[in-house]
Amino acid sequence: MTTRRCDGCGTKVKIAGGIGDLWSxxxxxxxxxxxxxxxxxxxxxxxxxxxxxxxxxxxxxxxxAALxxxxxxDAPPxxxx
Numbered sequence: 001m002t003t004r005r006c007d008g009c010g011t012k013v014k015i016a017g018g019i020g021d022l023w024s025x026x027x028x029x030x031x032x033x034x035x036x037x038x039x040x041x042x043x044x045x046x047x048x049x050x051x052x053x054x055x056x057x058x059x060x061x062x063x064x065a066a067l068x069x070x071x072x073x074d075a076p077p078x079x080x081x
Contacts, residue, residue, distance in 0.1 A: 006032060008049030008067035037061060 003012040013032040032046040038058035045053075049067050053059040 004032070004044055006046040006049055007043040008045050008052070008064050009070045011046060011070045013044070013046045035059075037064070 002015045004015050005011070006013050014030065015032070016030040032044055033050065034042055034044050035050070036042050037060050039060040041061040041064075043061070043064050045064070049064075052067055054063055
């Protein structure tokens, strides 16, 4: 199985297919996708980060940069929240 880091949160995401799956017979789905955004940039994002992109405008590279990292998502809430 091959993995690739999500450009949004930085987590390792499984990519289906390839020679590794031939030997392991692990034919599950890919957990991310490459998106071409409104500004012409391309980013590989996990499905969770795709869901976090804004719905009120066409996403850009700035929106990907604003996504929380895996550490931010897993962090316990602070007293301010």
